[in-house]
Amino acid sequence: MIEYRAMNKVVASAADAVALVPEGATIMMGGFGLCGIPENLIAALHDRGTKGLTVISNNAGVDDFGIGVLLKTRQVRKMIATYVGENKEFERQFLTGELEVELVPQGTFAERIRAGGAGIAGFFTPTGFGTLAAEGKETRTIDGRPYVLERPLLADFAFVKAWKGDRAGNLVYRRTARNFNPVMATAARVTIAEVEHLVGAGEIDPDHVITPGIFVQKILQGARYEKRIEKRTVREQP
Numbered sequence: 001m002i003e004y005r006a007m008n009k010v011v012a013s014a015a016d017a018v019a020l021v022p023e024g025a026t027i028m029m030g031g032f033g034l035c036g037i038p039e040n041l042i043a044a045l046h047d048r049g050t051k052g053l054t055v056i057s058n059n060a061g062v063d064d065f066g067i068g069v070l071l072k073t074r075q076v077r078k079m080i081a082t083y084v085g086e087n088k089e090f091e092r093q094f095l096t097g098e099l100e101v102e103l104v105p106q107g108t109f110a111e112r113i114r115a116g117g118a119g120i121a122g123f124f125t126p127t128g129f130g131t132l133a134a135e136g137k138e139t140r141t142i143d144g145r146p147y148v149l150e151r152p153l154l155a156d157f158a159f160v161k162a163w164k165g166d167r168a169g170n171l172v173y174r175r176t177a178r179n180f181n182p183v184m185a186t187a188a189r190v191t192i193a194e195v196e197h198l199v200g201a202g203e204i205d206p207d208h209v210i211t212p213g214i215f216v217q218k219i220l221q222g223a224r225y226e227k228r229i230e231k232r233t234v235r236e237q238p
Contacts, residue, residue: 009169009213010198011220014044017192020218021045021157024052024077028113028158028184029067032058033086033230036177037066038159040194040222046070054078056155058109058180060090065228071099080153082106086230105133108150110183116152117186124149158188161222162211165195166202169216170209178210185215194222 011017018041021027031037042061045053046069053076060081061068070076071089078100084090093099104112105127115123124147128134138149160181163174171193173181185191193211198221 007169007213008167009217009219010167011192011218014040014194014220014222015048017041017194017218017220018044018048018050020190020192021048021050023050024054025050025157026054026056026155028153028155028180028188029055029057030158030160030179030181030184031066032176032179034061034066034228035230036161036173036179036181037061038161038192038194038222039066039225040220041159041161041192042066042070046073046075049073049075051075052077054080056080056113056153056184058082058106060084060087062086062228062230063089065226074098078102080104080109082109103133108133109153110180112150112153113180113183113187115150116154117183120152122149122151153187155184155188156190158184158191160185160191160193160211160216162193162195164197164199164204165193165216165219166199166204166213167219168201169193169211169213169219170204171195171211171213171216172204172208173210182211185211190217191215192218192220194220196222196225 068087080102094101129146129148134148162171164172193216
């Protein structure tokens, strides 16, 4: 009789996970605004003080939360992002030239990450043609319409946050947290996932798995999630 054992990818803590990240690494960080961000991994990276980082993320968090705490301690050398309007420290560092920034249209940003994960060398998009986003890039006219060649995005590490995961690294996301996390998990050499609920292998229905464990190298049980709301909007009572 042959006994099959699922690979155990669990690390004891976020601190142990970020100890794998060297100075100068490129890291993709999931999340949209403050929703679905890897809170524990970002905090642990901040505490460790790893510097010279290139961070690929939809946005830069806010001044005192998310990627904003890494900017405040000057741990980030370069940001590749789409929307950065909620972070005054980001703005200050950008305008003074302290932070290298590559701004990417959001759809192009998502597709560049997907291309990286899929092994696609590049793609043509009409978005950004004739603007600063197209400077220095190859352009081509296809069926009478101008396009810009965009290259894939890849990273040394991806920090992703999921609702549930098992010891083999299979992940399930919940609602809006299923934003950039799944695609980033495919586009890095090492994907580290933090989850709200860590369960044993086989406890997740295969039909519910969004990121298969083959894309995840390390997984940890997260703790004390704040799940801040970036801008709270409520309806006035009549």
